[in-house]
Amino acid sequence: MDASTIRLILIVVGAILIVALYLWERHRERKDGYSDDYEDEYLFEEAGADEPYGVRPNRHEPVFDHDDDDEPPEEIPAPKPSRAKSGSRARTAPEPEPPPEPRIEPEPELEPLVDEPETAPAAPVAAKAPKTTSKPRREVSVANPLLIQLTVSARRYPFRGPEILEVAAGCGLYPGEMDIFHCLDEFEDEVRVYFSMANMVKPGRFAFDDMESFSTPGLVLFAQLEGDPEDMTILDEMVATARKLALSLNGDVLDETRRPLTVKKEEDLRQAVTDNELRWKRTPRR
Numbered sequence: 001m002d003a004s005t006i007r008l009i010l011i012v013v014g015a016i017l018i019v020a021l022y023l024w025e026r027h028r029e030r031k032d033g034y035s036d037d038y039e040d041e042y043l044f045e046e047a048g049a050d051e052p053y054g055v056r057p058n059r060h061e062p063v064f065d066h067d068d069d070d071e072p073p074e075e076i077p078a079p080k081p082s083r084a085k086s087g088s089r090a091r092t093a094p095e096p097e098p099p100p101e102p103r104i105e106p107e108p109e110l111e112p113l114v115d116e117p118e119t120a121p122a123a124p125v126a127a128k129a130p131k132t133t134s135k136p137r138r139e140v141s142v143a144n145p146l147l148i149q150l151t152v153s154a155r156r157y158p159f160r161g162p163e164i165l166e167v168a169a170g171c172g173l174y175p176g177e178m179d180i181f182h183c184l185d186e187f188e189d190e191v192r193v194y195f196s197m198a199n200m201v202k203p204g205r206f207a208f209d210d211m212e213s214f215s216t217p218g219l220v221l222f223a224q225l226e227g228d229p230e231d232m233t234i235l236d237e238m239v240a241t242a243r244k245l246a247l248s249l250n251g252d253v254l255d256e257t258r259r260p261l262t263v264k265k266e267e268d269l270r271q272a273v274t275d276n277e278l279r280w281k282r283t284p285r286r
Contacts, residue, residue, distance in 0.1 A: 143283045145224040146276040148235060148269060150242045150261065151200065151254040153218040159249050161207070161214030167248040171241045173197050179205035183237065195223035195238045219245060227280020231273050239266060 168174070173181035181197040198204035200218035207214045221242050225231040239261075242253045253261045 143227065143276070143279045145226050146231075146272060147222065147224055148195075148238065148273075149220065149222045149256045150238060151218055151220050151256075151258060152242055152245045152249065152251045153200075153254055153258075154216075154249065154251050156250070158215040158217050159219065159251070161211030163249060164206075164214075164216075164219070165211055167245055168197065170248075171244055173241070175206070175208050179208060181206070183241070194234045195221055195241075197221050218251070219249075225273060225276055227277045229277075231277060232270065235269060235273050239269075 176182040
């Protein structure tokens with residue numbers, strides 16, 4: 001095989017290789033163009049890029065040197081730039097809107113955790129009375145009457161009814177209300193009881209309807225003094241009557257404790273009457 005034949009074969013093989021390489025490059029560019037468009041569109045939608053994508057730069061194809069005798073290779077047209085879809089790459093992407101400011105809503109009022117007791121409807125308030133400037137009245141305690149009590153006790157034998165009537169009449173004691181004896185004072189048509197005499201045996205009454213068979217171991221003289229000016233006179237009259245009864249009926253005069261009445265005890269009774277009179281002067285009468 002001569003040299004010209006070998007060179008022709010090499011030229012044909014080279015042309016075939018160039019055409020094959022060209023077709024393979026076109027196929028790869030189309031594939032890369034679709035992939036780039038998809039990736040650019042995906043990145044733009046996800047990341048929201050502000051800068052628009054440009055046209056992909058042209059690829060520089062390799063240049064093969066050939067001998068002068070070889071046939072000039074066909075011109076390989078430059079690959080067309082891939083078209084942007086629906087203006088997504090031709091125009092600038094819109095600037096992303098600033099995030100809306102969070103709206104501050106008023107906090108709802110929290111209801112109390114503990115249930116408040118239901119209050120009953122308030123009753124109508126009565127009109128208040130006008131205040132008076134008068135000072136409050138002082139409560140003044142009322143004095144109690146002073147009780148004076150003397151006992152005439154029999155020494156040996158009980159006192160008999162007829163003897164009691166006779167001695168009582170001589171002392172100014174007369175039967176009266178509650179079936180007992182009373183010492184009366186008549187002044188200007190007004191009768192007042194100074195003191196009284198009762199039976200020492202309960203209930204203290206005398207059997208005025210049957211004094212012949214009546215008897216008692218003792219007699220009790222008592223008076224209630226309310227601070228009157230004549231209270232001391234009543235005490236003296238009462239002591240004198242008790243001594244006269246004891247002397248006439250053969251008995252003894254005793255105080256409220258059933259002990260013999262002494263001079264010291266009489267002085268104590270007089271002091272008690274004086275204090276009672278002063279106390280009644282400081283307190284209102286009932």
